[in-house]
Amino acid sequence: MPLQQFKEEGLLFNTNFLDQTSTSGLYAYRGELVLVEGEIADEKGHTKPPVEVMRGAVLLGDEKLKLLVGSIDDIASINTLTEKYKDLFSPEMKALLYVVNIESPAQVEIEGITFVLIPLVQGVPWNEVIDELALEKSDFKGQSSADKLVTLLDELKSYKPKYPTAPLADVIAGATDVKREGWGAV
Known part of the structure; x- marks a missing residue:
């Protein structure tokens, strides 16, 4: 199971939760997904924090990943993401x-x-994905955190975005120099 494998390999970071859904063998995760691991920090094998992560990752999977939602700072990182995890993507x-x-x-x-x-x-x-899909709090009422991701996946199955289709190379070539806006203590 990819999510358990990710946990064992230290690829889950700042975990919000990793739980089984009410469907046997189907696991849900929210947190950050490591794209580039940190270096080994000492002789005991402790690692430095990841160099790059997918923020706000929302993952759902059994033997393969069925749902992948998150945020990346640079469109070029999509290549790192897909190269690292493509073997665990479900065709659907x-x-x-x-x-x-x-x-x-x-x-x-x-x-x-x-x-x-x-x-x-x-x-x-x-x-953001809740807004994109026009879901309401009532759509998740009474569900566990893990089962909320199942509801999200079910909604995404019928989602028909009206955004244009483009070659990935063109999207990467059109990248801007915008940076993530940060909030918090100064």
Whole structure:
């Protein structure tokens, strides 16, 4: 199971939760997904924090990933993401990524899967995807955190974005120099 494998390999970071859904063998995760691991920090094998992560990752999977939602700072990182995890993508996987440095939304095909890419400089992918799909709190009423991801996947199955289809190379070539806006203590 990819999510358990990711946990064992230290690829889950700042975990919000990793739980089994009410469907046997189907696991849900929210947190950050490591794209580039940190270096070994000492002789005991402790590692430094990851060099690069997919923020606000929302993942659902059994033997393969069925749902992939999150935010990346640079569109070029999509190559790192897909190269690292493509073998664990289900052919039916639903993928929606928020990207800081793209100018306009697009749909691209990678490894036979349509990725919906939406610009987002600040925000939480979970909240943004809920808005994108026009879901309400009542759609999740009484569900566990893990089962809420199943509801999200079910909604994404019928989601028909009206964003243009583009070659990934064109989207990467059109990257802007916009940076993520940060908030917090100064």
